[in-house]
Amino acid sequence: MGLNVHPQLLQALRTVLDTGSLTAASERLGFTQSALSKQIAALEAAAGTPLLRRGPRGVVPTAAGNRLAARAAAVLDQLDAAQRELDDLSAPLDGRLTLGGFPATAMELAPRTIARVRADHPSIAIDFLESSTPVQIRRLRAGRLDLAIIASGEGLPDYDLTGIEAEPLPAGPMLVAVGHRHRLARAGRVSVADLAEESWIAGRGGRAEPQFGAWPTVRNARVVAELGDWSARIGFVAAGIGITTVPSLGAGILPATVACVEVDDPDGLRRTLSLARIGALTPAGAAVRSALIIEARAVAERSRETG
Structure with a gap:
């Protein structure tokens, strides 16, 4: 008899591993931390082995947790695909x-x-x-x-x-966003040296999710905040707390309190x-x-x- 658990328990494990903590996972899933802990405990009971252990920077998976999480991702994707196929029966x-x-x-x-x-x-x-x-x-x-x-x-x-x-x-070039009162706001184009002493607002996401950080060829960049949401990052930039790397994909909808500049950098992001x-x-x-x-x-x- 195989592992017989509700898909929500598998989703709970995946989310904890993606975020690295029970607190962040509970916020993403919309459960209390207590409810999420009970789900993980139920999954561990069904599996017959611990799946997570507490580390100095949050929870980390055991070897069993890693293996089950990998299988869980495939199972959840297949369930979603099956639901989509059923939904498509009523539409062309x-x-x-x-x-x-x-x-x-x-x-x-x-x-x-x-x-x-x-x-x-x-x-x-x-x-x-x-x-x-x-x-x-x-x-x-x-x-x-x-x-x-x-x-x-x-x-x-x-x-x-x-x-x-x-x-x-x-696709357009990678840009740097600065507050409208920043010294570079009207520069249009800057060099890497112009960015050397700046404070940076960086992205923060789940594990294995690429995020924009400081401009990559700026050495020893000083990151003053790591934020997961684009609107939050732009808000910090608009307030003058730091500057951030942005893709051209979002440059056209930035608020008037934020300006974008290109970076003259032959070794920059491609x-x-x-x-x-x-x-x-x-x-x-x-x-x-x-x-x-x-x-x-x-x-x-x-x-x-x-x-």
Whole structure:
């Protein structure tokens, strides 16, 4: 007889490992920490072995916890894919798809693409899932995504794209966001040396989720805050607490209290934006692809004007 547990218990374990703490996991899942602890205890009882142990920086998985978490990810993805297939029985297969994108794409590119498709093709329904590039790749393979906007290049892992077709999309340069009263706010373009003494606001995410930090060629950069939400990072920048690295994907919607500058750095970040898929495009997928290319080009052009 195999391990017979509710999927929620597997989700609890995955979330604890992703966030690194019971507190952060309970906040993400919407449970009290006590309720989450009971779920983990129930899973450990069913497994017959400890899955987590407390460390100096939060909870860490045991060998059994790591193995079960890996299996749990596959099980949860398959359950989601099965639910999606059942949902699709009541809708035309060529009229509904799921698009994935990493958090920065949700700032401007993904919503503009969805709005364009809705205006041009009202019969196409698009579901959007926001997640990091490695999670999107896993979801593509599991059948949870039809299309995924992924990032690759310097500072990112060398993702395994075997069996995945990745088509490059137009993309603008990486930028630095500063408060509107900052000394560099009207510079337009700066050198790496101009950034040497600055304080930085960095991103913070779950384990294995790439985040933007200080400009990568600035040595001994001083990071004064690590924040998981883009709006929080921009709020700190607007208040003059520090500056932050931003992708061109979000430059066009920054508030008036924040300015963007380009960095003259031949050794700087080189990132590629791609549309990934497995298999042939459906008619709905082809329509989304066309809209995405148009909006990606427009976002890249606006970012250059902003910078």
